[in-house]
Amino acid sequence: MVTSKQATQMTKKIALITGASKGIGLALARKMVSENFIVIGTSRSGSIPGVANADFHPLALDLSKPSSLESACTQLLDQFPRIDVLINNAGIGPDLGAKKPDWQSFHSTFEVNVSGTVFFTEKLISAIHDNGIILNVSSKMGAIDLCELTDSVAYRMSKSALNMYTKLLANRLQGNIRVASVHPGWVKTSITKGNLIHGRLTPEQSAERIFEFLISDFDTGAFWNAETESDLPW
Numbered sequence: 001m002v003t004s005k006q007a008t009q010m011t012k013k014i015a016l017i018t019g020a021s022k023g024i025g026l027a028l029a030r031k032m033v034s035e036n037f038i039v040i041g042t043s044r045s046g047s048i049p050g051v052a053n054a055d056f057h058p059l060a061l062d063l064s065k066p067s068s069l070e071s072a073c074t075q076l077l078d079q080f081p082r083i084d085v086l087i088n089n090a091g092i093g094p095d096l097g098a099k100k101p102d103w104q105s106f107h108s109t110f111e112v113n114v115s116g117t118v119f120f121t122e123k124l125i126s127a128i129h130d131n132g133i134i135l136n137v138s139s140k141m142g143a144i145d146l147c148e149l150t151d152s153v154a155y156r157m158s159k160s161a162l163n164m165y166t167k168l169l170a171n172r173l174q175g176n177i178r179v180a181s182v183h184p185g186w187v188k189t190s191i192t193k194g195n196l197i198h199g200r201l202t203p204e205q206s207a208e209r210i211f212e213f214l215i216s217d218f219d220t221g222a223f224w225n226a227e228t229e230s231d232l233p234w
Contacts, residue, residue: 063116
């Protein structure tokens with residue numbers, strides 16, 4: 001006998017958004033719930049009070065800890081039959097604006113933005129439905145052709161590495177799952193004080209544009225600028 005919960009999961013698409021407790025991730029979670037998705041949103045604590053909806057499911061995940069990845073994936077695969085959309089949004093930038101790298105911030109940035117994101121994704125690929133989507137929230141700061149400054153070494157390098165992972169996944173999953181990197185724009189988030197003051201988009205505006213890209217017929221392997229709605233160079 002099929003339960004009402006199982007029936008809902010069969011009729012609605014299921015999206016997983018990492019880093020959904022604030023900023024772009026929270027705005028995306030709210031947007032996608034409003035668009036009739038079942039949304040699983042992760043945060044380090046597992047608590048996301050900002051979305052009150054029966055179709056929203058918070059999940060504890062710390063991308064810097066392999067044990068947390070294992071636990072989160074076990075819970076996901078036990079509770080949900082599949083994933084239709086994976087949005088790798090979680091990321092940190094402790095060295096944003098710094099002129100030179102330091103060991104600790106470099107290490108922590110790569111733990112979350114690269115290692116954790118890659119290995120979390122790898123554990124879930126088999127659960128992603130055919131014709132599913134993986135979106136990596138990157139940054140044009142990771143675009144090598146656009147780099148003219150010298151600051152934010154770890155952050156820039158981590159986003160370049162994430163972009164390479166996007167291309168590798170697009171090649172590997174060709175014909176089954178579409179994969180893209182998305183620059184969300186200069187968004188008013190707390191990742192830096194400057195963003196809150198000078199950002200050109202609100203999290204809600206960025207989420208709206210990312211969602212429109214998500215539901216479009218985009219080509220796998222794309223690097224998309226949500227702010228200008230145009231392709232970016234790698």
